[in-house]
Amino acid sequence: MAEGSVSIAQVESSFQKFAIHGDTKATGKELNGKNFAKLCKDCQIIDGKNVTTTDVDIVFSKVNVCFLRAKSARVITFEQFNQALTELAPKRFKGKSKEEALQQLYGLVVGKEPTNAGVTKVTKAAAVDRLTDTTKYTGSHKERFDESGKGKGKVGREDTPDTSGYVAAYKGSGSYDDKVKNA
Numbered sequence: 001m002a003e004g005s006v007s008i009a010q011v012e013s014s015f016q017k018f019a020i021h022g023d024t025k026a027t028g029k030e031l032n033g034k035n036f037a038k039l040c041k042d043c044q045i046i047d048g049k050n051v052t053t054t055d056v057d058i059v060f061s062k063v064n065v066c067f068l069r070a071k072s073a074r075v076i077t078f079e080q081f082n083q084a085l086t087e088l089a090p091k092r093f094k095g096k097s098k099e100e101a102l103q104q105l106y107g108l109v110v111g112k113e114p115t116n117a118g119v120t121k122v123t124k125a126a127a128v129d130r131l132t133d134t135t136k137y138t139g140s141h142k143e144r145f146d147e148s149g150k151g152k153g154k155v156g157r158e159d160t161p162d163t164s165g166y167v168a169a170y171k172g173s174g175s176y177d178d179k180v181k182n183a
Helices: 008-021 033-042 053-066 078-092 098-109 128-129 176-182
Strands: 031-034 075-077
Touching: 008 031, 008 078, 008 098, 031 033, 033 053, 033 078, 053 075, 053 078, 075 078, 075 098, 078 098
Parallel strands: none
Antiparallel strands: 031 075
């Protein structure tokens, strides 16, 4: 490898991070089209001039079809990912040799992880605090929470009748043995 070049293992590490992003069942061995586009955007492969989101989608479809996979399988392996980068490199770095452009593209990908831009933050407003303060609840709503403010779940939502004795809701249930002993 040339001086200052990037190892394939480092590129594969970034590939795996993007492959599992947003998918709990992902193994990290295959990258879907959405995450490939996210990788290209987050790593600044898409620059808006030379490489656009359309270019990225076209290259993804091209490498996906080349390997004669089912059309429904919209994922690429690391090998196909490398092929896609090889196609995008000359577009992104015009005027450079294919190898040089590919190394620069690898440089953009290495060490990157998916970013969570635009993720909704939890609001801390006085109105929200007031509405979620369980100590201020009254009536039937008060029954849904214990003293610490933790919800009781189904027990707090449903009025479950006591069917423990011969006579339903008998106040002296469980006292029979005491009466027999004292007699």
